[in-house]
Amino acid sequence: KGRTHWLWRAVDANGDVLDILVQSRRNKVAAQRFLRKLMKRWDQPHVLVTDKLRSYGAAKAEIAPGIEHRQHKGLNNRSEASHRHTRRREKIMGRFKSPRQAQRFLSVHDQIASLFRPKRHRLSAKSYHHARSDALDLWTGYTAELTA
Template sequence: MTEVPITRYRRHRFPAEIIAHAVWLYYRFPLSLRDVEDLLAERGIDVSFQTVSEWAAKFGLKFAYQFRRRSRGSFTDKWHLDEMVVSIKGKKYWLWRAVDANGYILDALLQSHRNRKAALRLVRKLLKSQGAVPRVMVTDKLRSYSAAKAEFIPSVEHRSHKGLNNRAENSHLPVRRRERRMMRFKSPRQCQRFVSAHSQIANLFHLHRKHLTAADYRQLRAHAVTTWREVTLSIEA
């Protein structure tokens, strides 16, 4: 009987399957690095939480980039934009986020200001990453959004009302949970790196379960897991 060859990343002692599984646990669920270490230990895999941290930092963005490429052009043309405050070492930052009408995260950008310049940067980044112009842009009452719209997409319909933007506000909740679990972000770089990877991995497993039958949900979940394995085990690292 022929044995299946073990996939390995270059210069890494553990097989790619173990590394990918550790990264999946960390970004898919609200777990700390030590939680992931314990879960792997229960499976007989002796890895320190520092190693898990290095894997998450190195491979999280690599995986996210591939998922972003695969999903390009598959989002709706209605964008919801919002921002939330993040405290890092006593300094206030703003995490700007855009989601589509189905709750899929288009992009997330940490910035030190909540003004016109920051809104311009977000919209510019969105247009570049999505390669398309939205039909509708939904925001709260922050005037910076109107300035960014007038600068880049003046013909797009703009709905500015706090009550219409629950979709974007709800998308902040998973990051809030992780922020508490991580006992706050340690630096702006760590925060940006985490949300960039987390958003794309969350999109892959965002299956709208309450609108599906059990059979349909299992089928979509299996497809998401298959996609995860295809990407993580084929990547060059």
């Protein structure tokens, strides 16, 4: 008895997830909501790269007509590749029980995952070790603040 929901995901040029929004529709209004949320937090981008869904173009024309918009099958590979970790985690959890649970989990999951999973192919072994220990120190500090 599940209902289909769409996962809107924004990824920067480095492949880091900026924001996620779970919505039941995939139309112009939904795209506007996501773009407004994104631009409120991160300001306007120089270039917007999306898949070929026409809702993006219609929403962008109203919200930010001056931004360059590129729609091409292969240009949004960073966004598509970032879904892999989410799908793996979703399968382990036995699917999400509600859209609210999915939104709450995914908005935190990708930020924490990017903290603990540095881009291994771009780092030497020593740099990778330092990045992981820095992430653990940050996490220890955050959890100490929450428990105090």
